[in-house]
Amino acid sequence: MEQLLLHLRNLGFTEMESKIMVELATKGQASGYEVAKQLGVSRSNVYAALQRLTQQGYVRCGEGEPARYSVLDPEELAAMISGRVQASLAYMESEMPRGGPVSPSFYNVEGDRNVLGALVRQLNLARQEIVVDVWREEASLLRNELEQAERRGVRLLWAFDGGNAATAPYPAWPPLGGELPRSGGRKFSFVIDRCWCMLGMRYEDGTAQAVVTEHPVLVELLLNHFTQEMVLFELEEDMGAELTKRYGERYSRIYSKYVLHDQAEEEPEEPDERAAGQLRSEDAAD
Structure with missing residues (x-):
């Protein structure tokens, strides 16, 4: 579990977002209240993280009251992350300023x-x-x-x-x-x-x-x-x-x-x- 959380953080997710995604993947779907209770953290922090993940497309929000959330399947999640990382890397490589010569150090x-x-x-x-x-x-x-x-x-x-x-x-x-x-x-x-x-x-x-x-x-x-x-x-x-x-x-x-x-x-x-x-x-x- 710790290794999975570490790699999710390496991919740019916060510690809270990483834990929420793992919890949703484990349960299949859950409300924000259920996630907060399971993780032992405040509901406001969980709902804020869920909103960010939903806006980015990594988490889906279902209809109903209370709303229930689910994370993308691992294959779909990996494909989405990979595409965005590759796009960012390509942009950085082409647009990063290239300065003058640097003395060997x-x-x-x-x-x-x-x-x-x-x-x-x-x-x-x-x-x-x-x-x-x-x-x-x-x-x-x-x-x-x-x-x-x-x-x-x-x-x-x-x-x-x-x-x-x-x-x-x-x-x-x-x-x-x-x-x-x-x-x-x-x-x-x-x-x-x-x-x-x-x-x-x-x-x-x-x-x-x-x-x-x-x-x-x-x-x-x-x-x-x-x-x-x-x-x-x-x-x-x-x-x-x-x-x-x-x-x-x-x-x-x-x-x-x-x-x-x-x-x-x-x-x-x-x-x-x-x-x-x-x-x-x-x-x-x-």
């Missing part, structure tokens, strides 16, 4: 729902290319949007981390001081049409944080990072045994060379196996 996005929502909207707008660097858990959440983009002819380049969230693919830089960084997260990045990017982290407790920007510097950094990752991946695939034989322990120490001294004293973990290439549905579903 960085925006913080908080919350798992907001982060995924921003990603879904942008993925649906992609026209030429999507560069994805995610863990498989995040890839599965966005599988539908990525597949739709590929069917539209969008070029899809991806790297899916195959390890578990507790193991970093590269040696982690320890903090210079203060509190330790939050652990248990999975980094991800998206670059869409080489002009929009998101860099963020999803945590095991269900929270998420991300930075969104169209600034060319960060776009270039993420694209360069992706390219270097893929080059290293293919080199290790083709020459892994030879690299180990030639460099021995030095090959693993190369990573620790560029990490602060307290981290370098530890034996770095080997990078987790990664997959790269054009998206395939069975890979994204893992």
Whole structure:
């Protein structure tokens, strides 16, 4: 029930209107007095809301005394709401003023729902290319949007981390001081049409944080990072045994060379196996 009321409010109905519509749908029809009594609210508020809903066409008022009200069938109600929303969206898109150029800015996005929502909207707008660097858990959440983009002819380049969230693919830089960084997260990045990017982290407790920007510097950094990752991946695939034989322990120490001294004293973990290439549905579903 709460979810239904939430979605009705998201569609523009007030809390009172939403409750009245659900009550009428449950009863079939009822008078304003009966609705007010069932909801435990004043009759004046109920009658005012019923008048608005009747004028908008969502509720019908029958003949008789007292008047009895009924809400449209769900299919008819959905069609009416959809038509009005689409008409408003089309008008807004065509008539909304378009100002001058805006300098690229960085925006913080908080919350798992907001982060995924921003990603879904942008993925649906992609026209030429999507560069994805995610863990498989995040890839599965966005599988539908990525597949739709590929069917539209969008070029899809991806790297899916195959390890578990507790193991970093590269040696982690320890903090210079203060509190330790939050652990248990999975980094991800998206670059869409080489002009929009998101860099963020999803945590095991269900929270998420991300930075969104169209600034060319960060776009270039993420694209360069992706390219270097893929080059290293293919080199290790083709020459892994030879690299180990030639460099021995030095090959693993190369990573620790560029990490602060307290981290370098530890034996770095080997990078987790990664997959790269054009998206395939069975890979994204893992």
